[in-house]
Amino acid sequence: MFDNFCKKRLEHLFEPADISIGGGRQWDFQVHQPLVFRRAITEGSLGLGESYMDGWWDCHDLEEFFFKLLSSKADEKIVTPAMLFGKWVGRIYNLQRPSRAFAVGEKHYNTGNDLFEVMLDKRMIYSCGYWKEANNLGEAQEKKLRLVFDKLQLRPGMSILDIGCGWGGAARFAAENYGVSVTAITVSTEQAKIAREQCAGLPVTINVTDYRNLEGSFDRIYSIGMFEHVGYKNYRNYFRMVSRCLKPDGVTLLHTIGTNQPSFNGDPWSCKYIFPNSMLPSSSQITKNYEAFFMLEDWHVFTYDYSLTLKAWQENFEKMWPVLQSRYSEKFHRMWRYYLLSFSGAFRARSIQLWQILLSKNGLRGRVSLLR
Secondary structure (H helix, E strand, O other): OHHHHHHHHHHHHHHHHOOOEOOOOOOOEEEOOOOHHHHHHHHHHHHHHHHHHOOOEEOOOHHHHHHHHHHOOHHHHOOOHHHHHHHHHHHHOOOOOHHHOOHHHHHHHOOOHHHHHHHOOOOOOOOOOOOOOOOOHHHHHHHHHHHHHHHOOOOOOOEEEEEOOOOOHHHHHHHHHHOOEEEEEEOOHHHHHHHHHHOOOOOEEEEEOOHHHOOOOEEEEEEEOOHHHOOHHHHHHHHHHHHHHEEEEEEEEEEEEEEOOOOOOOOHHHHHHOOOOOOOOEHHHHHHHHOOOOEEEEEEEOOHHHHHHHHHHHHHHHHOHHHHOOOOOHHHHHHHHHHHHHHHHHHHHOOEEEEEEEEEOOOOOOOOOOOO
16 A cells, blocks of 8 residues: 555656656656655655666666656655755764765775776866867867866966866866966875876876865866865865965866755765765855855856766766676666766756856956856
């Protein structure tokens, strides 16, 4: 009886999203194990994601399924005990404290360089590309890097800090194309290994360290896709650190995923399987924490571009799965597909956003034309 109730409840949630259970359209929900209804209703996103990984349900167009589901705000109508507990824990404890700083590196970024090498572009840039006038993933990532560095007005001889450098693609691009020296940090030993190889012979230093340990003085500071791991209890300390390390006439750029309302913990499924301790900031959580240190110069939104980026990664991943499957399980295959396509649908639905925020310590002088 309870399982039938859960099925009816899920049908009710799917109806505004135009999703049918067992329907014949690409985005409809195909059930292989009836217990999926109970898990989806009682466990929310965690149960839905884990049951997909276990093969309990399928959908021919998973990205469209999530676009429709999140556009209808069906996710806001399910509240589980685990979700309430997670919010309580997030408000009380600092889930991104220094002792937990390296968890995401060990869990996600150390997954396997072979996976990221085939999924990403040649520079291994693991963040949203900029698809304006771009024809492919490589072009979109190069346009994003030029967008970042031109906004920062890099000049030869400047000293730059890269917070969360990934595999070193951005640091290398800055050093080669703008004549700057770069200090770059990551919490992933596997990322650092490739980053040092990529940047060999260039004025680039790669360190494995937490951002809270940073010292020094820099002309420009940027962070691309790292702020999602900082956590709301640490936002002020992050901006305080950037202010301390930035010269008086310095400029900093923050490239981050954001959410539409303040949050105090991350999505249960993505925190468990993809990005441990992750948490998306809202605009108000960002502004109230930088205002003591910086002036806002620009806030650039290009959310749809992340959907395009994720679909490009998914296409590469599926194309190369025959090469990867000797090392990774079919459950991992389904998990990774779910991750890429659910996030793509979320960006299309604008339930999450992509922002580039440009800040200065003492204001940019004169008329400044920023790129778009």
